[in-house]
Amino acid sequence: MSADMLKLGCMVLALLLLVKGSLGQLNTCGRAPLNNRIVGGQSASAGAWPWQVSLHSPVTSGHFCGGSLINKDWVMTAAHCFESIGTSGLVVYLGKQTQVGVNRNQITRSVTKIIRHPMYNSITYDNDITLLLLSSSVTFTNYIRPVCLAGQGSSFPSGTQCWITGWGNIASGVWLPSPGVLQETQVPVISRTQCDKLLGPGVITNNMICAGLLQGGKDTCQGDSGGPMVTKQGAVWIQAGITSWGIGCANRNSPGVYTMVSQYQTWITSIIKTNLPGFVGFPAVGSESDRVVSADMMRSGCVALALLLFVKGSFCQLNVCGRATLNNRIVGGHSATSGAWPWQVSLHTLSSGSHFCGGSLINNLWVITAAHCFESFSDPSDLVVYLGRETQEGYNPNEISRGVTKIVNHPKYDTETKNNDITLLRLSRTVTFTNYIRPVCLAGQGSSFVSGTRCWITGWGDINSGVWLPSPGVLQEVAVPLVSRSVCTKLLQPRAITQNMICAGFLEGGKDTCQGDSGGPMVTKQGAIWIQSGITSWGVGCAQPGLPGVYTMVSQYQAWISSLIKTNLPGFVRIPSAG
Numbered sequence: 001m002s003a004d005m006l007k008l009g010c011m012v013l014a015l016l017l018l019v020k021g022s023l024g025q026l027n028t029c030g031r032a033p034l035n036n037r038i039v040g041g042q043s044a045s046a047g048a049w050p051w052q053v054s055l056h057s058p059v060t061s062g063h064f065c066g067g068s069l070i071n072k073d074w075v076m077t078a079a080h081c082f083e084s085i086g087t088s089g090l091v092v093y094l095g096k097q098t099q100v101g102v103n104r105n106q107i108t109r110s111v112t113k114i115i116r117h118p119m120y121n122s123i124t125y126d127n128d129i130t131l132l133l134l135s136s137s138v139t140f141t142n143y144i145r146p147v148c149l150a151g152q153g154s155s156f157p158s159g160t161q162c163w164i165t166g167w168g169n170i171a172s173g174v175w176l177p178s179p180g181v182l183q184e185t186q187v188p189v190i191s192r193t194q195c196d197k198l199l200g201p202g203v204i205t206n207n208m209i210c211a212g213l214l215q216g217g218k219d220t221c222q223g224d225s226g227g228p229m230v231t232k233q234g235a236v237w238i239q240a241g242i243t244s245w246g247i248g249c250a251n252r253n254s255p256g257v258y259t260m261v262s263q264y265q266t267w268i269t270s271i272i273k274t275n276l277p278g279f280v281g282f283p284a285v286g287s288e289s290d291r292v293v294s295a296d297m298m299r300s301g302c303v304a305l306a307l308l309l310f311v312k313g314s315f316c317q318l319n320v321c322g323r324a325t326l327n328n329r330i331v332g333g334h335s336a337t338s339g340a341w342p343w344q345v346s347l348h349t350l351s352s353g354s355h356f357c358g359g360s361l362i363n364n365l366w367v368i369t370a371a372h373c374f375e376s377f378s379d380p381s382d383l384v385v386y387l388g389r390e391t392q393e394g395y396n397p398n399e400i401s402r403g404v405t406k407i408v409n410h411p412k413y414d415t416e417t418k419n420n421d422i423t424l425l426r427l428s429r430t431v432t433f434t435n436y437i438r439p440v441c442l443a444g445q446g447s448s449f450v451s452g453t454r455c456w457i458t459g460w461g462d463i464n465s466g467v468w469l470p471s472p473g474v475l476q477e478v479a480v481p482l483v484s485r486s487v488c489t490k491l492l493q494p495r496a497i498t499q500n501m502i503c504a505g506f507l508e509g510g511k512d513t514c515q516g517d518s519g520g521p522m523v524t525k526q527g528a529i530w531i532q533s534g535i536t537s538w539g540v541g542c543a544q545p546g547l548p549g550v551y552t553m554v555s556q557y558q559a560w561i562s563s564l565i566k567t568n569l570p571g572f573v574r575i576p577s578a579g
Contacts (some may be wrong), residue, residue, distance in 0.1 A: 041185030051147035058089040066227025070277040077226030079120040101181030105143035112382035150262040154282035157190040168223030212255030219250035253476035335474040343440035358520025362570040369519030371413040388436040394475030403428035443555040447575035449483040460515030505548030
């Protein structure tokens with residue numbers, strides 16, 4: 001990838017999920033086993049909000065702000081809480097229910113690092129976010145566990161119900177009465193345009209999200225700052241906001257303002273680096289005017305990333321996708337063992353009865369492939385998808401087939417340049433996962449692809465230009481290194497290598513995809529997980545010296561994919577930058 005792309009703020013989103021860390025967090029974060037469900041709030045039951053922390057300092061002689069546990073070592077809070085407070089004497093209480101008396105599920109940690117966002121503005125409260133590094137890791141319990149964080153590009157429609165929690169004042173200037181039980185209340189999200197009108201033109205930046213009742217009565221207040229605003233998807237709680245500022249507390253037509261967590265995935269991951277928090281995309285629904293995410297942000301390729309992981313689907317997919325149980329490890333390739341690449345599919349037409357392109361299973365109902373495979377073909381009823389297939393001839397005991405009900409080509413696919421060469425196929429009915437049939441994980445928006453990274457390409461295509469794969473047509477596999485965009489551009493000019501493409505191959509030639517491999521996956525491994533980074537798209541010849549293959553960069557399309565699939569989303573995993 002070019003240096004420009006590596007610097008791209010979009011990495012944000014993706015920013016995200018370092019597999020080894022993120023899978024662990026996504027199996028843990030946002031789950032409150034003891035939660036069966038401020039100003040105008042009620043007392044929370046013990047363990048209802050296990051990520052909630054209380055920050056104490058000798059400067060304030062007690063609790064001064066809230067925060068949320070986001071992994072075993074880090075707490076997230078508001079930057080304005082630390083305008084005059086340092087690490088000396090700072091104590092983080094976790095598992096706390098009351099500010100007075102015994103809390104038998106409570107533990108404490110000191111803080112070794114306070115990292116305020118470098119662009120925090122103490123006047124406007126823009127970028128009001130801070131990370132605290134705990135003195136030692138915490139062990140998760142039913143009363144202490146991390147919250148999931150909204151991923152870059154998440155969209156929170158007006159009216160989305162969120163919960164706010166804290167030990168702050170119960171009205172302006174009115175302290176929470178002893179014993180100071182953690183308070184909770186529910187408030188709806190208010191669109192940015194409406195909030196801006198209510199609180200004053202231009203004060204609500206793209207990094208803020210508003211919530212509250214227009215009639216007033218429920219709100220966060222002094223002492224709640226830094227605490228979480230969360231919303232629920234399925235069984236999982238996602239933090240959408242950090243309590244930041246407001247005009248008074250719970251006043252009519254004066255909603256509370258929260259730091260929009262989804263804007264900071266890149267920054268958070270650039271600091272934490274390992275054992276990342278679980279980032280989960282909150283899906284966009286409702287009309288364009290109701291969306292809290294700005295139009296500019298929605299148009300940004302960054303949302304891709306995000307746009308992301310619908311929890312109910314993503315948790316399931318991230319526990320399943322990219323795992324090739326039977327994989328112990330084209331042109332210049334060799335035969336793959338049965339089940340080695342359980343997401344690989346073979347596309348056939350009923351009219352010809354033969355294979356014409358590859359593809360990959362990305363959840364139990366959708367396949368991803370290349371748009372150029374469908375330039376002269378648009379009838380889904382003539383299409384058959386084979387899954388669990390090993391050979392093109394003979395008996396495949398682990399194989400099933402599905403029809404297709406929908407062919408969705410990318411609306412900006414260019415037949416000449418092959419830009420946006422990506423298509424989704426909706427299967428006629430769901431598939432049941434086995435060791436031989438299961439989905440691949442997809443590279444999330446902002447993933448970083450370093451030149452030389454070893455990737456695997458698979459398919460039933462020609463084994464050389466014009467040379468068919470010999471009978472019985474066993475699925476072929478070969479490993480190739482990524483080639484940087486700058487090198488690839490020089491080698492393949494005048495053909496354009498766009499930001500939506502990624503190149504791979506040996507400069508000396510000899511190993512490559514070829515005709516018939518189109519639409520198939522290029523994957524790389526992170527830990528035990530296989531992640532699809534590319535879709536076989538085009539090349540100049542097959543395996544020619546100095547002519548790498550070109551692949552559609554999957555990470556650029558997370559927003560588009562999730563906007564179509566909507567539920568039970570694929571598992572998107574960010575490939576982090578190295579070095």
